[in-house]
Amino acid sequence: MATSVDPGLLVQLEEYGLKDAATCFNCGNCTAVCALSTENTPFPRKVIRYLQIGAADKLLQSPEPWLCYYCGDCSETCPRDANPGEVMMGLRRYLTAQYDITGISKRFYTSKVFEISAILFLAALVGLGFMAFHGTIVTDRVALNAFASSHVIEVLDLIMLVVLSFFLLTNARRMAKAILGDPGQYEKPVDPESSGPAAEVKKWNGIPVSLYFSEIKELLVNFATQKKFKSCDTKSQDMQWYVHLLIMTGYSSIFLLVVVFLRWFQRDEILSFWHPVRLIGYYGTFALLYGTTYALIGRWKKTKMVYKFSHSSDWAFLILLWLTTFTGILIHFTRLLEMPLSTYTIYVIHMMIAIPMLVLEVPFAKWAHLLYRPLALYLMRVKERAVA
Ligand code: SF4
Numbered sequence: 001m002a003t004s005v006d007p008g009l010l011v012q013l014e015e016y017g018l019k020d021a022a023t024c025f026n027c028g029n030c031t032a033v034c035a036l037s038t039e040n041t042p043f044p045r046k047v048i049r050y051l052q053i054g055a056a057d058k059l060l061q062s063p064e065p066w067l068c069y070y071c072g073d074c075s076e077t078c079p080r081d082a083n084p085g086e087v088m089m090g091l092r093r094y095l096t097a098q099y100d101i102t103g104i105s106k107r108f109y110t111s112k113v114f115e116i117s118a119i120l121f122l123a124a125l126v127g128l129g130f131m132a133f134h135g136t137i138v139t140d141r142v143a144l145n146a147f148a149s150s151h152v153i154e155v156l157d158l159i160m161l162v163v164l165s166f167f168l169l170t171n172a173r174r175m176a177k178a179i180l181g182d183p184g185q186y187e188k189p190v191d192p193e194s195s196g197p198a199a200e201v202k203k204w205n206g207i208p209v210s211l212y213f214s215e216i217k218e219l220l221v222n223f224a225t226q227k228k229f230k231s232c233d234t235k236s237q238d239m240q241w242y243v244h245l246l247i248m249t250g251y252s253s254i255f256l257l258v259v260v261f262l263r264w265f266q267r268d269e270i271l272s273f274w275h276p277v278r279l280i281g282y283y284g285t286f287a288l289l290y291g292t293t294y295a296l297i298g299r300w301k302k303t304k305m306v307y308k309f310s311h312s313s314d315w316a317f318l319i320l321l322w323l324t325t326f327t328g329i330l331i332h333f334t335r336l337l338e339m340p341l342s343t344y345t346i347y348v349i350h351m352m353i354a355i356p357m358l359v360l361e362v363p364f365a366k367w368a369h370l371l372y373r374p375l376a377l378y379l380m381r382v383k384e385r386a387v388a
């Protein structure tokens with residue numbers, strides 16, 4: 001199949017934070033040292049080459065940027081300071097934008113003005129929504145449910161969940177189509193000796209649907225554990241995995257509490273310390289606060305290769321997540337201290353931070369990477385099985 005070439009690709013990728021790929025002279029050192037590179041999916045040299053020759057469609061079909069867990073080994077050994085680890089990071093941003101049909105992801109990653117305006121716009125919308133539709137302001141005690149009914153918030157949460165999932169899954173479908181490639185490659189040649197018509201097999205993109213189901217464990221295990229992080233050789237990568245796991249599990253527990261168990265989480269009476277909902281809330285808060293603080297300090301001090309280069313979207317993600325957690329803690333304390341007006345005010349500020357973060361980050365930016373990484377591993381497994 002002919003490959004279309006885009007000579008401006010390298011320049012285009014600079015908007016996604018990619019700087020040094022042009023200096024690479026394709027020695028292959030990086031691929032040799034990468035613990036995650038395999039015979040079937042060698043990287044990062046191969047995708048850097050695609051980038052240099054402007055092979056945009058080849059890049060779109062490449063799962064490799066999602067298989068890199070950014071340990072930085074390749075960047076440390078590159079003789080040309082091409083920073084291949086950071087090139088892979090830039091490619092992940094670029095691919096996220098390519099999968100997204102709305103164009104929001106592209107604008108979010110390539111324009112700081114858009115990024116900040118989108119966050120402020122959504123925050124203002126949430127703030128105005130509360131100003132217009134808040135419930136009764138009870139001042140002699142904290143009555144959060146009278147101010148913002150947990151039933152109404154629960155319904156709005158579910159609507160948001162459906163809309164964000166729709167965008168995220170639509171983008172994931174485009175990614176899957178690109179990585180699996182031409183359905184014709186999976187067709188078996190018809191055996192002229194066989195008697196009778198072949199049994200009808202349900203397929204998606206040329207691959208039997210049953211194969212997608214039989215390999216689903218690969219997707220679920222990698223999604224829940226992101227265990228490939230630990231496959232890199234360096235010790236600091238182990239720490240990176242713990243931080244990642246803390247952020248992921250902390251986020252998932254809080255997500256469960258505010259979306260599925262909100263009526264137990266947002267109550268006017270204070271639950272006993274050992275109540276499971278309170279304990280899950282404490283774990284989620286600790287995990288998110290520790291994980292995001294560690295990553296923010298790392299990026300500030302540039303302590304590791306993974307934190308050496310920070311795109312504005314990296315900062316936005318961590319700051320929004322940190323502020324969401326911090327304001328969540330403040331609400332807890334103002335409730336315990338029986339400060340009604342402070343509780344309602346901080347609650348609104350908390351929502352003004354949390355909602356833009358979810359709306360922008362889940363389907364269009366960093367949170368989507370959480371799905372794309374295990375999805376790439378899963379698709380490669382399905383593809384290998386289908387070809388075999
Ligand atoms: S990125 Fe560096 S190590 Fe990798 S092929 Fe290019 S020059 Fe060699």
Ligand code: SF4
Binds near residue numbers: 068085
């Ligand atoms: S950053 Fe680590 S995992 Fe990624 S390509 Fe380089 S060596 Fe491989």
